[in-house]
Amino acid sequence: MSAVNDTKFQFTIFLLTGIPGKEDVYLWISIPFCLMYVISIVGNSVILFIIKTDPSLHEPMYIFLSMLSITDLGLSISTIPTILGMFLFNSREISLDACFAQLFFIHLLQCMESSFLLLMAFDRFIAICNPLRYASILTPWRLSKMGLLCVLRGVVLVLPFPFLLKRFQYCRTNILSHSYCVHQEVMNLACSDITVNNIYGLSTLVLTIGLDSLLIFLSYVMIFKTVLNVVSHAECLRALNTCVSHLCAVLLFYLPEIGLSVIHRFGNSSSHLLQFVLGYFYLLVPPLMNPIVYSVKSKQLRARIVRVFIN
Incomplete structure (x- = not known):
């Protein structure tokens, strides 16, 4: 009888998970996470400040980079606080509504980042394959419309996630395997039929990550x-060199994202370690590395940053 009653129990909170078996060193583990958080926030903020204040950088490539930096800032702000709360204060509890809100912003920002990486690829395509029409194609008005369409696409595709999850009862377990909430993991905790969520989640993945990467x-x-x-x-190498930073950003974003999605849906118990590593990598590393990669590879951006800090 107690087992039957337990299956009907509706959880009101989820419990976040850090690194099982390493609870005694959580304080030390929190140090690299804090550093990653600070570097991500400062790095992307500096990129935005430089691009906004320097008229010579008001070009399509740098405008798209500023869109990417805004998305990376939002992704860091949406995920790192619960991760640091877990490792610094052992704050494991998160309400259902807070969890649904977090997963909405995480998936929305990832969808937007994928869209902006696609726009940056389009920028490189026009610059190299049709340079004479570059300025006439990528006008400021078209850039703003592209950015708005990327945001709207993300909102339309991701908005159903929290509503689809809210209709479930969560009575199997309330323990998440990470220090943040994502749709794939939360839906697996429901004690209801998740076929609709699974199909919609996979369709959204194909329409965003799959289509954009293709x-x-x-x-x-x-x-x-x-x-x-x-x-x-020499001209060949010069043209390819302008794509290196974007290619690095694409690989940092898509490889762990696709790998984690496959593991969530088709993985087995032997993939827990890989799932754990990819789970933190795909959320924390791109916002950390993107400003560094672009600052190193872009001479104009690097010169402006050096000038700001020296003066």
Whole structure:
């Protein structure tokens, strides 16, 4: 009888999980997370400040970079506080509504980041394959419309997630395997049929990550085809060098994102360690590395940053 009663119990909170078996060193583990948080916030804020205050950087490539930095800032703010609360204060509890809100913003910002990476690939495609029409195609008005469409696409696709999850009862367990909430994991805790959520989540993944990564791949196929037809070896290398930072950002974002989604849906018990590593990597590393990669590879941006800190 008690087992039957337990299955009908509706949890009002979820319990976050840090690193099982390492509770005695949580304070030390929190140090790299704090550093990553500070570097992400400062790095992306500096990028935004430099681009906003320097008129010479008001170009499509840097406007798209500012959109990416805003998304990375939002992603850091949405995830790091619960992670630090877990490791610093052992604050494990999160209400259902707070969990649904967090997963909404996490998935929305990831969808937006994927869209902005696609726009940056389109920018490189136009700059290399059709340079004479670059300024006429990527006008400020079109850039603003592109950015707005990316935000609207994310909101439309991700908004159903919390509503689909809110209709469930959570009576199997209330323990999450990470220090944050994502749709794939929360829906697996429901004691109801999750077929609709599974199909919609997979469809959303295909329409965002899958479609965007495919279009980025095709754009680089066209870029490489154009570059290989360039007679001058120096010009060929110069054109490819402008794509290096974007390629790094694409790999940092898509590889762990796709890998984690596959593990969540098709993984088995032997993939717990990989799931744990990818779970933190795909949320924390891109916001940390993107400003560093672009600052190193862009001479204009690097020079402005050095000038700001020296003066």
